[in-house]
Amino acid sequence: xxxxxxxxxxxHPGCHKELTRDxxxxxxxxxxxxVIPLQQGVGNKAKSLVKSGDIVRMGQxxxxxxxxxxxxxxxxxxxxxxxxxxxxxPVYGKCDSVVVENDGQDTPFADYAPVTGVxxxxxxxxxxxVKDAGIVGLGGxxxxxxxxxxxxxxxxxxxxxxxxxxCEPYLNCDNRLMIENAGEVIKGLExxxxxxxxxxxxxxxxxxxxxxxxxxxxxxxxxxxxxVQISVEVLPAKYPQGAEKQIxxxxxxxxxxxxxxxxxVGCVVQNxxxxxxxxxxxxxxxxxxxxxxxxxxxxxKKPGNYRVRIGTVLSDLKDTFGGFSEDPKKFVSGGPMxxxxxxxxDIPVTKSTSxxxxxxxxxxxxxxxxxxIRCGKCIEACPMQLVPTALMLRVKKAKYGEAKEMxxxxxxxxxxxxxxxxxxxxxxxxxxxGKAMMxx
Numbered sequence: 001x002x003x004x005x006x007x008x009x010x011x012h013p014g015c016h017k018e019l020t021r022d023x024x025x026x027x028x029x030x031x032x033x034x035v036i037p038l039q040q041g042v043g044n045k046a047k048s049l050v051k052s053g054d055i056v057r058m059g060q061x062x063x064x065x066x067x068x069x070x071x072x073x074x075x076x077x078x079x080x081x082x083x084x085x086x087x088x089x090p091v092y093g094k095c096d097s098v099v100v101e102n103d104g105q106d107t108p109f110a111d112y113a114p115v116t117g118v119x120x121x122x123x124x125x126x127x128x129x130v131k132d133a134g135i136v137g138l139g140g141x142x143x144x145x146x147x148x149x150x151x152x153x154x155x156x157x158x159x160x161x162x163x164x165x166x167c168e169p170y171l172n173c174d175n176r177l178m179i180e181n182a183g184e185v186i187k188g189l190e191x192x193x194x195x196x197x198x199x200x201x202x203x204x205x206x207x208x209x210x211x212x213x214x215x216x217x218x219x220x221x222x223x224x225x226x227x228v229q230i231s232v233e234v235l236p237a238k239y240p241q242g243a244e245k246q247i248x249x250x251x252x253x254x255x256x257x258x259x260x261x262x263x264x265v266g267c268v269v270q271n272x273x274x275x276x277x278x279x280x281x282x283x284x285x286x287x288x289x290x291x292x293x294x295x296x297x298x299x300x301k302k303p304g305n306y307r308v309r310i311g312t313v314l315s316d317l318k319d320t321f322g323g324f325s326e327d328p329k330k331f332v333s334g335g336p337m338x339x340x341x342x343x344x345x346d347i348p349v350t351k352s353t354s355x356x357x358x359x360x361x362x363x364x365x366x367x368x369x370x371x372x373i374r375c376g377k378c379i380e381a382c383p384m385q386l387v388p389t390a391l392m393l394r395v396k397k398a399k400y401g402e403a404k405e406m407x408x409x410x411x412x413x414x415x416x417x418x419x420x421x422x423x424x425x426x427x428x429x430x431x432x433x434g435k436a437m438m439x440x
Contacts, residue, residue, distance in 0.1 A: 005235055005250045005251060005353050006235060006236050006238060006241075006250050007238075007241070007247075007249045007383060008242070008383070008385065009380065009381055009383040009384075009385065009416065009421055010014040010238040010239055010240060010246070010248075010381065010416065011238070011239050011381050011384050011416045012237075012239065012381050013169050013239055013240060013336075013337065015028035015169050015170075015208065015237070015419065016169050016170045016296075017169070017170060017172055017175070017208070019170065019173070019296045019297070019298070019300075019303045020170075020172045020174050020294050020303050020304055020305055021175065021211075022331070023172070023176070023303065023304040023305050024176065024180065024305070025176050025177070025180055025250065025253060025265065025292055025305045025306070025307055026304060026305070026306050026307070026320075026339055027306070028293075028306040028307060028308045028309075028312065028317055028320050029320060030076075030077060030102060030104075030167055030312070031102065031105075031167075031312055031316035031317075032101065032102050032313035032398075033082070033100070033101055033102065033313070033316075034076060034077060034100050034102060034309065034310075034312060034313070034348070035061065035087045035088075035097045035098075035099050035311050035313055035334075035348040035349060036063075036073055036075065036076065036097060036098045036100065036289060036310060036311035036348070037073075037087070037089050037095050037096070037097045037189035037311075038063045038073055038095065038096045038097060038098065038129075038352055039089070039092055039095045039096065040071060040136060040142060040310075040350045040351045041070065041071050041136035041137070041141075041143060041144060041352060041436060042136075042141065042143045043067065043068075043070045043071070043141030043143075043144055043147075044064075044065075044066040044067045044069065044070040044143055045070070045095065045096060045333060046063030046064055046065060046066060046071065046072060046073045047064050047065075047066045048062065048063055048065060048072060048084045048096065049061060049062055049063060049064055050062045050081045050084065050098060051081065051084060052081055052082065052084065052176050053080070053081060054080070055080055055081075055082040056075040056078060056079060056080075056081060056100060056109075057075065057078045057107050057109035057288055058075060058076065058077050058078045058106050058107060058108050058109060058289070059072060059074055059075065059076075059108055059110055059112070059289060059356060060075045060109035060288070061073075061074055061109075061287075062074060062075050062081075062098050063098065065086040065131075065134075065144075067147055068147060068427070069144055069147055070132075070144065071134045071136050071142075071144045072131070072132065072134035072285040072287070072350075073134055074133075074134055074288070074289055075098070075100055075109075075289075076290060076309035076310050076311055076367075077100060077102040077103070077106060078102075078103050078105050078106055078311065079100050079101045079102045079103040080101045080103070080224035081098060081099070081100055082099040082100065082101050082102075083098075083099045084096065084097070084098050084099075085097065085099065087099065087206055087343060087348070088346055088347050089201055089332040089347065089348070089350070090340060090342060090347075090348075090350065090353065091333075091340065091350070091352070097311075097348070100311070106174045110285065111338060111383055112284050112285055112286045113191040113226060113284070113285070114283060114284060115282065115283055115284065115285055118282060118283055121202060121232045123194055123195045123196075123197060123284070124190055126194060126195050127146060127149055127150065127195050128277070128370065129165065129281045129282045130145055130146050130149065130191075130195070130278055130281050131144075131279070131280055131284070132281070132353075133277065133281035133286065133288050133290050134287055135274065135277045135278060135281060135288050135350065136274075136288075136325075136351050137193075137270070137271055137274050137352075137355070138271050138273035138274045138277060138291060138351060138352065139163060139174075139242065139273065139274065139354070140168075140334060140338060140352055141352070142351055142352035144275075144349075144403050145270070145274055145278065147206050148268055148270070148294065149192065149195045149268070150238070151196070151268070152262050152263075155264070155266075156170055156265040157196050157263060157267065157393075158198055158199075158200055158266045158267075159200040159201075159202070159266055159267045159268070160189070160192055160193050160196060160198050160200070160201045160202070160250075160251060160265060160267070160268050160270070161201075161202045161203075161204055161206065161248065161252075161268070161269045161270075162185075162189045162201075162202065162203040162236055162267075162269075162270060162271075162272060162275055163242050163244070163247055163269050163270065163271045163272065163274060164178060164203050164204060164205040164206075164209070164212065164216070164272045165205060165206050165235065165242035165247060166206070166209070166272070166434035167206060167237070167238065167239045167242040167243060168239070168240075168334070168335030168336075168337055168338065168339075168354070169239070169240070169335055169336050169337065170294065170297070170335055170336060170355060170357050171294045171296075171334075171335050171354055171355045172294050172305055173273065173291075173292040173293060173294045173305055173354050173355065174212075174271065174272040174292075174354075175209050175211070175212050175272055175406075176305045177210035177272060177273055177276055178205075178215055178216055178272055178382070179211045179212050179215050179263060180215075181276060182212070182215035182216045182218065182219035183215070183219045184276055184279045185219075185272050185275045185276050185279070185282075186216065186219045186220060186230070186275075187279045187283060188274075188275030188277070188278035188279035188280075188282075189201065189228075189230065189266075189270070189275045189278075190228045190230075190278065191205070191226045191278050192268070192270055192278060193381055194228065194284065196225075196266075196268060198343030199228075201228055201229065201230045201231070202230070202231050202232070202233050202251050202252075203216060203230060203231070203232045203233065204233050204241075204247045204250065204251050205232065205233070205234060205235065206234075206235050206236070206237040206238075206241055206347060207234050207235065207236055207237055208237040211232065211272040213232070214386065216232060217232065219291050220232070223410045233250075233251050235247075235250055235251075239288065239337060239370070239414070239416065240337070240383055240414040240416065241340075241428075243383065243412060243414060244256070244262050244269045245262070245383075245384070245412075246383050247269060248262055248265065248269065249369075250266050252265075252267065254267065255279070258407060258410050259342060259409065259410065270330060271299075271386035272357070273291060273292065273354075277291075278337055283286065286435055288310070288351060289309060289310055290307055290308060290309045290310060291307070291308065291349070291351060291353070292306070292307050292308075293305070293306055293307075293349055293353055293356060294306045294354065294355040294356075295317065295320075295321045295355070295356045296355065296356070296357055296358075297328065297357050297359055297363075298359075298360060298363065299324045299325050299326045299327075299328050299358055299359075299360050300321055300322070300324060300325075300358055301321065301322030301323055301324060301325055302320075302322035303321065303322045304321065306320065306321070307351070308349045309355075310348075310349060310351060311348050311349065311351060312344070312346070312348060312349045313346055313348050314345045314347055314349060314356055315344075315345040315346050315351075323347065323430070324358065326360060328358035328359060328360060328364075329360055329361040329364040329381040329410055330357055330358070330359040330363075330364035331345060331356070331357070331358055332355075332358075332359070333347065333353060333355075333356060333357075334353070334354055334355055335354065335355055335359070335408065336357060336359075337385065337414060337415045337416075337419070338413065338414060338415060339355070339357060346426050349375070356435050364378075367424035369423070369424060369425050369426060370422075370423035370424055370425065371423055372389050372423055372425060373423055374389070374390075375422060377420040377421065377422065378416075378417035378418075378420060378421055378427060380420075381417055381419070381420045382416060383414065383416065383417040384407075384410050384411060384412070384418055386406070386408070386410060386411060386418040387406065388408060388411075388427045388430075388431065389425075389427075389436040390428040391403050391406055391407075391408050391411075391430065392425065392427055392430065392431075392434075394406065394434065395398065395409075395431075395433055395434035395437070396430070397428045398437075400434060400437045400438045400439060401439055403434045403438060404438040404439060407433055408418060408434050408438060409432060409435060409438065411430060411431045411435065413431060413432060415428045417431075
């Protein structure tokens with residue numbers, strides 16, 4: 001029997017994907033007012049190019065990148081700028097945002113027509129198209145994509161991996177995108193490979209997505225003429241399979257060093273949704289103005305996968321997903337493991353919003369923190385081979401320097417340790433606090 005490719009550690013939470021797995025992507029209605037954050041990812045926020053009273057068109061650049069690690073912002077509708085002001089944000093609490101009154105016309109700033117001669121475009125031209133489109137990683141991290149595709153001269157990248165794992169429970173936005181738009185996702189992946197000039201290209205997909213796998217294999221059977229050979233690696237369903245360092249280890253056997261980046265072992269990982277956005281930017285000349293969002297939970301009347309304009313306030317989608325069969329106890333932007341709990345639905349959908357999860361009182365049950373029983377389950381589960389209990393004790397005693405020396409900075413907050421802890425110690429909370437407090 002062949003050994004399955006996987007990584008050390010990880011957990012097997014209930015997936016709950018059946019709520020939306022077979023729900024085709026629907027276009028969500030566009031609201032009368034949109035809130036487009038100028039900070040939608042890692043790095044500097046975009047610089048506003050508009051002011052109150054300005055008339056904008058769909059796809060118009062309204063926020064320019066401020067420095068290399070920054071992403072541009074575009075208006076997803078045509079209409080009038082009501083204000084440039086601090087607004088609620090699912091990640092940053094409040095941040096500078098452009099509020100646009102939608103005129104309902106979708107008058108385009110540019111005609112998004114198929115780009116002729118893509119095969120003749122240079123890598124530099126493709127990279128510029130990605131940068132101009134304001135693309136960030138759509139898997140959740142929201143790192144500017146053009147930065148990932150611009151490795152420094154001292155880093156040799158020989159491998160590209162499409163992260164098609166979508167291991168976070170409940171979410172199906174990438175799954176449905178691959179089922180319905182596999183050809184476009186593959187073309188986007190080919191563009192990424194051409195920009196980086198690599199020949200080793202993989203798609204890493206979990207074995208619980210047979211529909212997406214079938215669509216991808218069918219798409220790979222059609223010769224695109226891009227000259228890129230792509231291999232599909234079917235991985236066992238395990239969380240957090242979709243983490244960059246884990247999917248690299250599972251597919252290539254390479255280990256990203258502590259404090260290092262995928263480029264340090266010659267790899268670049270891009271999410272399936274990001275690849276689709278790259279396709280639209282290069283083949284259609286279209287900026288990132290919308291994305292697929294999974295709206296789900298047992299109390300949601302019409303859970304589904306919706307194509308939503310960036311800046312749509314979630315409360316404006318309530319009629320679209322039918323409201324609730326019972327009042328939700330908790331609302332999470334993203335998935336249950338790495339998503340961020342919210343206190344209001346009046347937050348905009350951003351480029352990194354993969355899902356909106358509503359949990360009932362029974363599902364969102366809170367636990368009283370117990371005493372560590374030294375069982376070691378958190379150590380077995382940690383995909384980064386850390387010792388969460390030891391780190392937790394350092395954080396509790398404000399020994400942040402010791403926690404840093406023990407590698408707390410390498411925790412990427414997957415939550416596996418807290419999930420398996422029989423004492424219900426909120427280990428993830430301690431990891432986050434310790435990282436925030438550790439000395440620079």
